[in-house]
Structures are given as structure tokens and as C-alpha cells.
Amino acid sequence: MSTDNKEVFRDSIGTIDDSGKRNFIYPKKPKGKFYTYRTYVSWLLLAFMLASPFIKIKGNQFLLFNVLERKFHIFGFPFWPQDFYLLVISLLVSVVFIILFTVIFGRIFCGWMCPQTIFMEMVFRKVEYLIEGDRSKQIKLDKQQWDTEKIRKRLLKWFSFFLISFIISNVFLAYIIGSDEVLGYIIEGPVNHIGTLVKLLVFTAVFYFVFAWFREQVCIIVCPYGRLQGALLDNKSINVAYDFVRGENESGRKKLRKDENREDLGHGDCIDCKQCVQVCPTGIDIRNGTQLECINCTACIDACDDIMDKSGFDKGLIRYASEDDIEKKEKFKFNARLIAYSAILTILVVALVTLLFLRNDVEATVLRLPGQTFQTSGAAIKNIYTVKLINKTTEDIENVEIKLISHKGTVEVVGGYLKVKKQALQSGTLFIEINKKDLSSSKENLNIGIYSNGKLIETTTTNFMGPLKHN
Numbered sequence: 001m002s003t004d005n006k007e008v009f010r011d012s013i014g015t016i017d018d019s020g021k022r023n024f025i026y027p028k029k030p031k032g033k034f035y036t037y038r039t040y041v042s043w044l045l046l047a048f049m050l051a052s053p054f055i056k057i058k059g060n061q062f063l064l065f066n067v068l069e070r071k072f073h074i075f076g077f078p079f080w081p082q083d084f085y086l087l088v089i090s091l092l093v094s095v096v097f098i099i100l101f102t103v104i105f106g107r108i109f110c111g112w113m114c115p116q117t118i119f120m121e122m123v124f125r126k127v128e129y130l131i132e133g134d135r136s137k138q139i140k141l142d143k144q145q146w147d148t149e150k151i152r153k154r155l156l157k158w159f160s161f162f163l164i165s166f167i168i169s170n171v172f173l174a175y176i177i178g179s180d181e182v183l184g185y186i187i188e189g190p191v192n193h194i195g196t197l198v199k200l201l202v203f204t205a206v207f208y209f210v211f212a213w214f215r216e217q218v219c220i221i222v223c224p225y226g227r228l229q230g231a232l233l234d235n236k237s238i239n240v241a242y243d244f245v246r247g248e249n250e251s252g253r254k255k256l257r258k259d260e261n262r263e264d265l266g267h268g269d270c271i272d273c274k275q276c277v278q279v280c281p282t283g284i285d286i287r288n289g290t291q292l293e294c295i296n297c298t299a300c301i302d303a304c305d306d307i308m309d310k311s312g313f314d315k316g317l318i319r320y321a322s323e324d325d326i327e328k329k330e331k332f333k334f335n336a337r338l339i340a341y342s343a344i345l346t347i348l349v350v351a352l353v354t355l356l357f358l359r360n361d362v363e364a365t366v367l368r369l370p371g372q373t374f375q376t377s378g379a380a381i382k383n384i385y386t387v388k389l390i391n392k393t394t395e396d397i398e399n400v401e402i403k404l405i406s407h408k409g410t411v412e413v414v415g416g417y418l419k420v421k422k423q424a425l426q427s428g429t430l431f432i433e434i435n436k437k438d439l440s441s442s443k444e445n446l447n448i449g450i451y452s453n454g455k456l457i458e459t460t461t462t463n464f465m466g467p468l469k470h471n
Contacts, residue, residue, distance in 0.1 A: 015282070015283055025282065026139050027125075027280060028279045030299040032301070032303070034298035034299075041112055041113070042121075042122040043122075045113060057075075059394035078392045080363070080392060082363055085355075086355055089352045096341060100345055105320075106229060107226065109225070111297035112297075119168070124212075127160050162204065164211075165207035173200060173203070219293070220293050239320070239321070240298060241322070243326050244268075245327060248268040254268075255273075256273075275304065279299045301319060304318040305317075360458055362390065362391055364459075368385055369386055372384050380434070382433045383432050387429070389450065391421065391424055392423065395422050400419065400420060403451060404434075406446055407439075409432060409438065414428060414430060414431075439469075445461060446462050446464050
């Protein structure tokens with residue numbers, strides 16, 4: 001790294017000027033091997049994000065996060081509030097995976113998989129390049145007077161951004177209330193659903209604000225991941241990094257001059273072209289080292305490789321590498337910390353998969369009615385209960401019977417057989433009657449079976465109150 005004021009860059013961020021006002025970033029349009037790979041990955045992830053709410057598996061939406069009705073579908077599997085423990089374990093798996101991934105590869109998730117980056121760089125930015133042109137043309141247009149050309153281009157860009165934001169909002173809504181509901185609203189027309197339309201426009205305004213104005217500030221100011229990586233990275237973590245040993249040499253970087261022997265003068269391979277800075281979507285200089293603002297998007301790698309190739313130097317001045325790789329030529333190795341994270345991740349994944357396989361399609365809860373004591377009729381003791389049955393499948397459950405498994409006795413369901421509709425909850429009331437001689441204590445634990453068409457589909461437990469036993 002250059003020794004001249006090398007830490008000054010940490011005193012401010014590239015998106016704020018000296019007066020404290022917003023400094024808009026006009027990144028140069030990237031091109032190269034990594035950008036091509038990122039484009040393919042983005043197409044795949046965009047297709048996944050846009051299609052997931054509309055894909056059905058056994059009648060279940062592929063991904064659904066209906067917080068209002070507390071319905072969740074993950075990869076086609078329905079989850080209820082009673083499955084909250086599975087959600088907690090899933091979140092723990094995600095957190096540990098992100099930690100492990102960050103320790104090894106830094107903030108690569110941000111540059112390759114984050115929805116904010118994908119929409120910003122692969123959708124909105126591409127539209128901007130198409131309408132306004134590359135970096136130099138955008139800067140010129142921004143300084144230009146509001147003539148016909150500028151008004152036309154800005155209105156076209158703003159309308160395009162609004163339209164894309166509106167589409168994203170509809171997809172986002174499909175994740176929350178379900179794609180069938182959204183498609184129904186569209187068919188019936190917005191006039192019949194003004195309330196929903198207003199909410200959609202609010203979401204649209206938020207997305208429009210983020211991608212039209214706030215942009216890279218989300219990654220720099222709002223997102224906590226950049227700060228998290230500061231606690232997770234070490235000298236062995238692989239990041240998008242500038243090889244300062246090769247780039248600076250003994251005398252630092254220097255512009256390329258014809259017929260000049262840079263090696264004899266002690267200058268490194270960096271010719272100070274600043275292409276890596278101009279192409280950066282967050283406006284940083286990667287040559288200053290690992291920075292919070294860097295999202296590992298690889299745009300600087302492509303830009304530098306192109307310049308190195310044209311200048312006759314080897315590619316890889318900026319590349320995926322660790323500090324130890326650059327400084328000490330030490331390759332990446334698994335250390336104790338990574339082994340520990342991997343072990344924890346493996347345990348959590350095994351636990352999650354096991355619980356998913358053990359998860360029942362039907363869940364039953366039988367509880368004694370609060371405030372009610374037992375009733376006696378001769379030698380028979382009777383308790384009253386409420387029963388709740390949750391059907392997590394996509395088919396109705398017919399002819400539901402409730403029977404005692406652990407004791408002799410009778411179960412009387414008020415209203416007769418129960419029927420539980422698909423993905424619904426059914427409540428009912430029942431009486432359990434047991435002969436006094438079959439009770440061993442005043443508070444007995446009962447095992448109860450739930451049957452459908454004579455087949456046992458679930459078991460549950462409850463307690464049965466009776467008179468005190470006397471010796």
C-alpha cells in the first residue's frame with residue numbers, strides 16, 4: 001500500500017463529500033470473466049426469486065411467509081406456529097453457515113447472492129447504462145442543463161425504475177399473502193382492492209427510494225453484515241484483495257511510461273490507472289486494503305486484469321487472496337476455529353433434518369377445560385376437554401376418532417366424528433370417562449390416539465383428574 005496518507009480513507013466514506021452532502025457514485029460499466037459469471041448467477045437467482053411464490057408442490061406454495069395468518073411454506077413444506085422450533089434451528093443453521101462462509105471467503109455473499117446487490121447491479125444499473133450510457137455519459141448528463149435530452153432520459157429512467165419496483169412489490173406481496181391471492185387481485189382489478197393497491201404503492205415507493213437514490217448506502221450504512229465481517233475476518237480469510245507486495249514494490253505505484261524500466265526504478269506493477277476505483281459500485285479504492293464498504297463484487301478484479309493484460313503484466317494484481325497469501329505466500333488451511341464452526345454447523349444440520357423427518361403431518365392437543373372439576377356417576381369419573389387438531393397436509397382428514405390408548409374408558413366427542421380441512425385447524429369438545437377402579441392416582445396421565453378412517457395418525461397426552469386415593 002502507498003505510504004502517503006494511507007489511513008486517511010478511513011476518516012470518511014466515498015459517498016459523502018467534504019461538506020457532508022451525498023456524493024453520488026457513477027461506477028464504470030464492468031466487463032470481464034467474473035462479471036460474466038456473476039451475471040449468470042444473478043439470472044439464476046432472479047429466476048428463483050421471481051418464480052418461487054408461483055411454484056406449487058402438492059398444492060403448497062414453494063416459499064410463503066404469511067406472518068399475518070401465521071402460515072409458512074419452506075420448499076413446499078407447510079409450517080405452523082407449533083413448528084417454530086424448526087424455524088429457530090433453520091435460522092441458527094443460516095447464521096452459522098454465514099459465519100463460516102465469511103471467515104473463509106469474506107463478504108462474497110454480498111457481491112454474488114445478496115438481493116440488494118443483484119437488483120441494484122444486475123437490474124437497475126443495467127437499465128441505467130442502457131438509457132444514460134456509461135460512467136462518463138452519466139456524469140455529463142448529471143451536470144447538463146435540463147434540456148429536452150436530459151428530461152427525456154430522466155423521465156424514461158424514473159418510469160422504468162418505478163415499473164420494476166412495482167413488479168418487485170407484487171412478487172414480495174406474493175411471498176406474504178400467497179400468489180393465488182395476488183393473482184386474484186390482479187384479475188378482479190385494483191378498483192376492488194384499493195387497500196391492497198395502497199400497500200403495494202408504499203412498497204413500490206420504498207423499493208424505488210432504495211434503488212433510485214439510497215443505492216450503495218444500504219450496503220455501507222444500513223446492512224450490519226459489513227460490520228460483522230470485521231469481527232470474523234482474519235489474515236487467513238480469502239477476500240477480493242490488492243497484492244500490495246507486487247503492486248507497490250519498493251518505490252510504490254507509478255504511471256506507466258514508455259521505454260521505462262520499472263523494475264530498476266523499484267516501482268510495482270500498479271500503474272495507478274484508477275480503473276479499479278472507477279468501476280467500484282461503492283466508490284472505494286481497493287488498494288487501501290480490506291474495507292467495510294467492499295462487497296466483494298469482483299468488478300475491480302476484471303478491470304485490473306484488463307489493464308494488466310494491455311500493459312504486458314501478469315493478471316491477478318487484484319484477486320481472491322488472503323493477507324497471508326499476499327504477504328507470506330501461505331495458502332489457505334483449515335484452522336481450529338473453522339473446524340469448530342464446521343462441527344457446529346454439521347450438528348445443527350443433522351438435528352434439523354432429523355426433526356423434519358420426525359415432524360408429523362397432523363398435530364393434536366387435548367387439554368382439560370379450565371375451571372372445570374371432574375364429575376362422578378356411580379363408579380365412573382368424567383372429565384371435559386377441548387381438542388385442537390392441526391392438519392398440515394393438502395388433503396382433508398375425514399372421520400376423525402379419538403380413543404384412549406393407555407386406559408380402559410370411553411371418549412365422547414361432542415357432535416360425533418370430526419373433520420379437519422386441509423391446512424386448517426379444527427377445535428372441538430370431548431368427554432373422557434374412566435372407571436374409578438382403573439385409576440391409580442388423583443391425577444392420571446393419559447395416552448390418546450387420533451384415528452382417521454380407523455388408522456392411527458397421531459398420539460398425544462393429557463391428564464385426568466379424579467378423587468383422592470385413600471390408603
